[in-house]
Amino acid sequence: MRKTASIAATLTLLGALTACGGGEAEADGPITLRMTTWSANPAHVELFNSIAAGYKQTHPDVTVSFEALPLENYTTTVTTQIAGGKAPDMAWILEGAAPDFVTSGALTPLDDTIENTADLATTATALWKQDGKLMAYPFSTSPFGVFVNTDLLKKAGQTLPTGAEWTWDNAVAVASATAAKTGKQGLVVRDFDYKEWTNLATVFRGWSAEAWTADGKTCGFDQQPMVDAMTFLHQATFTKKALPAPGVSADFFAGESAMTIAQISRASLLKEGGFGWALVPLPAGPAGDYSVIGQGGLGVLKKGKHAAAAQDFVKFFTSPANSEKLAQFFPPPRRSQLNAATLAKANPLLKPAQLQDVVIDGIENGVVKPSHTGSAEINQAVRSALDPLWKPGADVATVLKGVCTSISPLLAK
């Protein structure tokens, strides 16, 4: 008798389990949408959760969870999830991986989803379109600027060059002197760490150098502008000691360096009552003023379980009202919001002049960091071919020729 009861109980349990499994696929039951992001920053997460809570008021059946994945392996983790049949419903996409995602057909078009697409800046959407269709929404179009620790500069008796004096030569001189006098590091290209070379675009663009031509077919590393830019960078690192050497860690936001090149969304890492700081545009290079932007797209995956529901949430997430809130960290692609007044409301940390110089002008004239189809393999090839450069006395031109030898077959693919 006891045996029969336990079998019955087991069967009921199994039935309940399968019912749960089946119910999840139905559209009208309670569902959970999952969005993968690369930001575990508490301030960002709080904002996302508050937007999701707002959505739940009108859609009580829909819960949205945000899964923050480490940036280093972000794209790898997302593709592994897709391969394993556990695709997220929505995913942030890094600009480097944009061509792969946009051209592969993994995403659903969003033209009919996003409100007032005419308002989106064309420079912001260029990377995210396939055959005229918007495959992902560039929720963040974030220019790189230079954060400066003014306390450290003062301690070293240095002043921050302004106006026409704000050039790469002067920036390196100040960074070098501050590093020498304070024992801290000078200028950190954030997240580069001698691996993520695409972040060096924030430097070599000042020489008008490019990793490859706009059509993606011809390698640019062996061209004169790149040789000049990398020679400058090499000297700044190994002769003038203005940049941390390979294998040296330094976090600007922990007060360990005089300057850092980073996106403005990093402003949220500055602590109140911490050191004095300034935010200025990238220094002018020999080729004049320039600006580099990093982008993040938001896409709906076809293989997610609830693509339609996910599209509806993306519509809400990217609406003009929420876009204004997101502007606090992620400069929006909406032209109507790209003005100092709107951005100042969302960015109490930044002064209107900083917003105008770094953000608005930056987006208008900015060039997106290098991207290409098959970017993971190309980036890996560039990284390992560039490694011989990162030691004193390296032959810059020869190393850069080697980069082209190793990536040209990949660019041609």
Next chain:
Amino acid sequence: MTAVMERAAPEAARSARSFWTLRRRDQLTAYVFITPALLGAAAFVFLPLVLVVWYSLHEWNVLADTFDFVGADNYQRLLDDPNMPSVLRATAFFSVGLVVFNLALALLLAVLLNQKLRGTTFFRVLFFSPVVVSLLAWTIVWGFLLRDNGILSFGPNWLRSGSTALVSVVVVQVFKNVGLNMVLFLAALQGVPQELYEAARTDGAGPWTIFRRITLPLISPTILLTSIITVVGSLQVFAQISVLTQGGPGTSTTVLVYYLYQQAFQFHAFGYGATLSVLLFLIVLALTVLQWQMRKRWVFHEH
């Protein structure tokens, strides 16, 4: 007619009885008992193995959601891959370095800690403790130590220089696992009968001769065991490379497993990644068979 049927029935019963002999019953019972384990092995060992071979015959693009049969293309690509020589070289260097360094150090520590002295227990615990530390935590801490402004920043730039990066990874891995082999060696050393030592000393043998002629031969089964475990483990090194060097500088620390990971998970070439794992499987299989064969030549009680 009826007589024939009457006779046929008991005959069938008798043949059935003779089929279910005691031996056959025992066999059936045994198979029933091992079925759960066999099913487990089939589901979690053989099936993945077959699937990997199956994937290696395909081009699988996760993003575009395509899965096309390409026959032996991936194996041809393996033969033509310009990175293969450097990957295999790094793998061989890593494995040989790890096995030699690990076994030598483990044996040395075991012999030292086998002395009847005060405090040996403390040192046994000390050298064994890294084995129970999480591999990732261990590796990350070593990553900090080896940074150019880390505690061990004297000498070369350990992880960023082509000539020291692989050696550094080997050392980090040896310190992590040497305790396990040390304990195995200690157990083996304590299993060597004391009377053999006494007899040898009576015959006038010195410490080195005793070690070479008595200790080494008697612990040779353990040397075989530890070397198989260490070789197989060394070929599967991944987390250490991923945390410490990401395969660089250049491709100097790109060992086979890390290359496989890059191809499959970073470059989305799952088919080629599967091909590389078939190669890894064959290498591990061949080495294990080779070591198993060699036991006949140098392990004392296996004739």
